[in-house]
Amino acid sequence: MSRVVLVLVEAVNDYLPLLEQAGFELIRAPTPASRAEAIAAHGERIDAVLTRGPLGLYAAEIAALPRLKIICVIGAGYEHVDLQAASNRSISVTNGAGANAPTVADHAMALLLALVRSIPQADASVRRGEWLKPMCPTLEGKRLGIVGLGAVGLAIARRAANGFDMSVSYHNRQPRPDVPYTYRASARELAAAVDFLIVAAPGGDATHHLVDHRVLEALGPQGYLINIGRASVVDTAALVAALTEGRIAGAGLDVFDEEPRVPDALKRLSNVVLTPHIAGQSPQAAQDTVQLVVLNLQAFFSGQPLLTPVRLPAPQ
Known part of the structure; x- marks a missing residue:
């Protein structure tokens, strides 16, 4: 009997x-409407769900999937x-930590180069015949400085240190003794010590607004932020406010915050470079990323250890 996977993602078709x-049998539901319809029509058959951090899987949806045994998240964030609802049902959760780290790191450096070297503005000036320099x-x-030295942060650090001869500092939940980079005890301390600050941390309560007005003040008027x-x-x-002022x-x-909607206040600014979550x-x-999902599902349904398990809270 094939296992049934509800696929909520849209980027890896x-x-x-x-x-x-x-x-594996796939039920594809990449839109909110098709997602609700699929859960209503096939909920009792679904063994696994494939999702992304921003798309998630909510408690009510988990409750509507009585056969659900594992949730696979592409990307590092979940x-x-x-997680509490999953833990309460003994449902395993995996993520895609590291699978797309090289690509995300490339994009981070591309954003930094485009921003600092004014590439969009220079391109626009050539097209307008202005020839601004x-x-x-x-x-x-x-x-x-790198906020979050996981797989992506490490890939960025290597590119910066080896490719651009930058000195690299980082802030993490705890210091990493296995890296040659300088640890900073807070995001504010990190921002005060660097010219460029790259955010490579996952979302969630623990990191919510970690980079706030105090961190931006510490980064200063010559500093650049990449997220x-x-x-x-x-x-x-x-x-x-910091960009405007x-x-x-x-x-x-x-x-x-509310993809795909982007605040008009950001769009109006000339000192920002914006891309549509394509890093x-x-x-x-x-x-x-999909191959890692395959390996995690195969390991789970054959009783083997998961490759990239997410730590769950204690059941309640």
């Missing part, structure tokens, strides 16, 4: 046949998956 080739900072030898982690890590209102030099953002997207990343 070309690689979903990897799941079917592994013997902020809208109800702004004087822009260089990246070599600058000080980079390829989760929008909730940065206080958007404080960021808009020149209290930081600029920001590159791939994530937003983790590439053919290789999508394939590696």
Whole structure:
């Protein structure tokens, strides 16, 4: 009997046949309407759910899936998956930690380069026939700070240190003795010590508005912020104010609080570069992400240890 997987994601469609080739039956429901319809029509058959952190899986949905045994999240974040509801039912949860780290790190550096070197503005000036030549900072030898030194943060650090000869500092839940980078005890302390601050932390209560007005003040009027982690890590209102008032030099953002809606206040600013949550997207990343889901599902249903388990709270 094939296992039934409810697929809520929309970004890896070309690689979903990897799941079917592994013997899984897929029910695809990438929109809110189809999601509700699929749960209502097939809830009693569904063994697993494939989702993303922003899409999540909520307690009421988990309750409507009596056969559900495992939730697989693509990407590292799982902020809208109800871990308590999963734990109460002894449902396993996995994530895609590390699967798309190289692609996200590439995009973080691309945003930083585009922002600091004014690439969008220069491109626009050429197209308008203006031939403007702004004087822009260089990246070599600058000080980079990374909030969240997981797989993505480490990939960014390697690119910055080895490719641009930057000094790298980081703030994490705890110091990492296995890295050559400088640990800072708080996000504010980190911001005060760097020229560029890249947010690579997951969402959730523990990181909500970790980068607030105090951190932005510490980053200062010559500092730049990049966020390829989760929008909730940065206080958007404080960021808009800091950008508008020149209290930081600029920001590159791939994530937003209410995607796909982006605040008009951000769109109007000339010192920001905006991309539509594409940092983790590439053919290789999508394939590696789905392949990791396949391996986790195969391990789970054969009684083997999960490759990337998410730690769950104690049942209540």
